[in-house]
Amino acid sequence: MKYQLADTLIYNDDDATLTLMDSAESQRLTDTANTIFSLLVKHAGMVVERDTFLSEVWDRRGLQGSNNSLNQYISILRKMLAAMVPETSFIVTVPKTGFMLSADLRVVRLTLAAPVAHARRDPHWLALLGTLITLVVCASLLAWKQHKNQSDVFLLSHIGRCPVYTFAPLADVFHDRAIVLAQAIQREGTFTCSGDGVFYLHIQDALFYGDSGRLVLSQCAHSRGRASACRTLYYYRW
Numbered sequence: 001m002k003y004q005l006a007d008t009l010i011y012n013d014d015d016a017t018l019t020l021m022d023s024a025e026s027q028r029l030t031d032t033a034n035t036i037f038s039l040l041v042k043h044a045g046m047v048v049e050r051d052t053f054l055s056e057v058w059d060r061r062g063l064q065g066s067n068n069s070l071n072q073y074i075s076i077l078r079k080m081l082a083a084m085v086p087e088t089s090f091i092v093t094v095p096k097t098g099f100m101l102s103a104d105l106r107v108v109r110l111t112l113a114a115p116v117a118h119a120r121r122d123p124h125w126l127a128l129l130g131t132l133i134t135l136v137v138c139a140s141l142l143a144w145k146q147h148k149n150q151s152d153v154f155l156l157s158h159i160g161r162c163p164v165y166t167f168a169p170l171a172d173v174f175h176d177r178a179i180v181l182a183q184a185i186q187r188e189g190t191f192t193c194s195g196d197g198v199f200y201l202h203i204q205d206a207l208f209y210g211d212s213g214r215l216v217l218s219q220c221a222h223s224r225g226r227a228s229a230c231r232t233l234y235y236y237r238w
Contacts, residue, residue, distance in 0.1 A: 003041050004108040006088045009081075013038040020084055027080055027171050030205040032057060036073050040091065040099065044107040049098040074099060076208070079173050156201060159186055160193030162219075166201050174208050181207060185217045191231065197221055200230075 003011045010019045016034035019026040029037060035057045039048050050067060058065025074091060081090045092102050101107065153165035157179045164182050182201050191199070202216040220230040 002110040004106075004110055005041070005090070006085060006105050008085050008088070010110075011037070011041060013041070018080070018084060025084065027084065028169065029077075029080075029171070030208070032205060033073050033077055036070070037077055040101050041107060044101045044105070045103065047094045047098050047100045053098065076173060080171060083173065153200070157182065158193075159183065159191075159199055162193035162197045162199055164199040164201055166203070177208050178203055181215055182217060185215055191217070191219045195221070 001013055003013075004021075005011055008021055010021060011017075012019070013034060016029040016031070017026050018029065036053060039053065039056060050070060053070050054065045054067075057063075058069075074093075078091055081088075088105070089102050090105060092100050094100060153167060154169045156164045156166050156170065156175065158164060159182070164179075166178070170178055178201065181203060182199065186199070198220055200218040200220065202214075204214045207215060216232060218230045218232040
């Protein structure tokens with residue numbers, strides 16, 4: 001479901017995105033942050049109690065939550081929203097109770113437009129249109145296949161001259177934290193940048209909020225566009 005917030009932002013709880021209406025700038029929320037924000041938006045004008053968050057966000061998914069974890073996620077959401085819409089306060093703390101969307105915030109639930117009836121068309125034109133669509137789809141698939149390998153990873157930073165890639169795009173507010181973690185585990189494993197080496201990093205969301213989680217760093221040789229001869233370090237509790 002999509003919601004328009006404060007006449008400036010589109011929130012889609014299905015794909016966990018926040019998009020500015022005037023520039024199409026978009027940020028993607030983590031699963032946990034999205035569940036928290038979805039509860040706030042769906043209960044706009046009402047206080048969502050802390051126990052409700054802990055039950056719906058963590059317990060229901062078989063995870064262990066805490067008030068500290070909730071506070072950290074709320075802080076991250078506030079920073080992300082403030083970066084996108086600086087002049088608007090979205091989340092209000094209700095002392096000793098929970099959180100709510102600001103009462104001044106306009107929330108509009110967006111619905112899909114009703115289908116428009118079309119006049120009957122000449123079957124010959126329909127056949128031609130179908131052929132054109134098929135050609136466009138085939139061309140798009142070919143282009144996607146040719147460039148797929150280039151879009152599988154996302155550049156985060158560099159260690160020395162070696163690039164550090166993640167397997168999923170990170171929100172801007174997480175970049176600095178991810179770089180610090182990558183550098184820390186690189187030093188722990190005495191990995192050094194050499195030749196045409198590359199680093200691949202996987203971080204569990206919990207690490208961005210100060211909780212324990214898994215961190216994986218692989219150092220690989222890179223030749224002819226492919227990674228090989230990798231060394232990998234695993235940290236299951238950081």
